[in-house]
Amino acid sequence: MGFESKRSKLLHGAQRLYEAVTEQVDCGVLQRAFQTGKVFWSTYVLLSLYVWLVIHRLRDVRHADVKFFRQRFYNQFQQDVEFRVYAAGVQVGVTKWLKKLEEHFYETAFDFDKVLAPGSSETLADVILRKYYGGEEAHRADADLLARFALREMACLAATDEEAVLRGNVRFSSADLAAALERAGVTSAGDSTAGAAAAGATTTAPAAPAAGAVPAAGGAGPGSG
Numbered sequence: 001m002g003f004e005s006k007r008s009k010l011l012h013g014a015q016r017l018y019e020a021v022t023e024q025v026d027c028g029v030l031q032r033a034f035q036t037g038k039v040f041w042s043t044y045v046l047l048s049l050y051v052w053l054v055i056h057r058l059r060d061v062r063h064a065d066v067k068f069f070r071q072r073f074y075n076q077f078q079q080d081v082e083f084r085v086y087a088a089g090v091q092v093g094v095t096k097w098l099k100k101l102e103e104h105f106y107e108t109a110f111d112f113d114k115v116l117a118p119g120s121s122e123t124l125a126d127v128i129l130r131k132y133y134g135g136e137e138a139h140r141a142d143a144d145l146l147a148r149f150a151l152r153e154m155a156c157l158a159a160t161d162e163e164a165v166l167r168g169n170v171r172f173s174s175a176d177l178a179a180a181l182e183r184a185g186v187t188s189a190g191d192s193t194a195g196a197a198a199a200g201a202t203t204t205a206p207a208a209p210a211a212g213a214v215p216a217a218g219g220a221g222p223g224s225g
Contacts, residue, residue, distance in 0.1 A: 006065065007068065009167070010065060010068055010069045010072065012168070013168040014072040014075075015072075015076060015168070016167070016169075017054065017168035017170055018073060018076035018080070019168075020168065020171070020172060021047065021050040021051070021054075021172070022047070024050070024172050025043055025047050025050065030046050031043070033145075034142050034146045034149070035142045036133075040084060044081065044084070044101065045131075045132045047080070048077075048104075048105050049146075049150060050172075051074065051077045052105075052108070052109045052112055053153055053154055053157060054165070055070055055109070056112070057154075057157040057158065057165060058070055058162070058165065066166070069166050078102070081098065082098055085098065104131070107131070108131045108132075111127045111130075112124065112127060115127050124147040124150065125140075126143075128146050128147050128150075132146070153172065157170070
C-alpha cells in the first residue's frame with residue numbers, strides 16, 4: 001500500500017497541485033500584472049484566489065475521494081499561509097492573524113460563489129475590488145483585469161479532466177498570460193501616478209497588534225469587507 005494507496009495518491013496530488021499554485025504566485029509576475037504589490041497581503045490574495053478556483057472546480061463532485069482531496073489541498077494552503085505569516089516577521093498574535101485570514105478566505109469564497117449565481121447585483125470585479133483591493137476605486141481597472149483572468153482560468157479548469165486535477169497534473173497558464181499582458185502594456189490603475197501610490201497601500205486592512213505587526217516588507221491583514 002504505502003505511497004501507492006488511493007489516499008496517498010490523493011494526498012500527493014493535492015501537494016503537487018498546491019506546489020503548482022505557489023510556483024505561479026511566487027514568481028512575482030502576477031503581482032506586477034495586476035498591480036497588487038509585493039507585500040504579504042498581495043501574495044496571500046493571489047494564493048487564495050487560486051485555492052478558491054480549484055475548490056470551485058470540484059465543489060459539485062460528491063465523491064468521498066474528492067472531498068478528501070479538497071480538504072488536503074486546503075490544508076496545504078493553510079500550512080503555507082502560517083509559514084508565510086511567520087516569515088513576514090509576525091511573532092505575536094499569529095493565531096489571531098491566521099483566524100482573520102481564514103475568515104477572509106471563507107467570506108470571499110462565499111461572495112465569489114454568490115456573484116456567479118444568476119441574478120447577482122454585483123460582478124466578480126466588484127467583489128475583487130472590495131475584498132482584494134480594499135474598495136479603492138483607483139484599482140478598478142486592476143480588479144477588472146484580474147476578474148477576466150480568473151474567469152479564464154475557471155473555464156480552463158472546467159475543461160480539465162477531474163482525474164487530472166486529483167493527480168495534481170494541472171498546468172496553469174496564468175504566469176505566461178500575465179507576462180503577455182504586461183508586455184502588451186495593458187493599461188491599469190497602477191500605471192498612473194495615483195494608481196501607483198494606491199498600489200503601495202495595496203489594501204485596506206485592520207491594524208495589526210502592536211507587538212505582532214508585520215514589518216514594512218509585509219502587510220498581513222484582511223481587506224475591508
